[in-house]
Amino acid sequence: MVKKSHCPLNHTMLLIGTKWKPIVLFHLLEGAKRSGELQKCIAGISNKMFTQTVRELEKDALVIRIVYPVVPPKVEYELSERGKSLEAILRSLDLWGLQDSQSIEQKK
Template sequence: MNKENACPLNYTMNLIGTKWKPLILFHLLDGALRSGVLQKHIPGISNKMFTQTVRELEKDKLISRKVYPVVPPKVEYMLTKRGQSLEDILKSLDAWGIEDAKQ
């Protein structure tokens, strides 16, 4: 953690605090998904934003990308060990959303 991210919450939010990152991470909790399948789980995300977001998550070592040498290309995304460590946080956010939506 550097000086700019001296606050642990600020550090965390810089890693996962966009509109799309938590959704992508959440949908990968149950295992690897092909790129197109993962994108279909996230209504409203454009191709450009999906690509940008998974690249950022990969750069931050929260997900990994596996490309299979087949035609047409097959790409899968999966959580890294670091990404898996966010499971409790993501599930808590999901549970909170379920409860709050009932009100």
């Protein structure tokens, strides 16, 4: 689990403040995704980084990993209730990014 912090923003950033975590969480807002499908949604992430990121999100109870006992192995990830509680934050970040990138384009 993430260390406790007296600052609420610091606590939040410790949970989701890496380069990849918010992106993984954002793509899971649409619903459960197979491991390979989720990784393809995230341009530029390596296999090692993907695995590390989803493991940390699972450890922090933001993501649920579902393993199906089939051959070949099937693994899905979905947001936990705790992860779903980040929806407004993630959608706000996405909207801000869209508006900011459009603003920058207009100034060129």
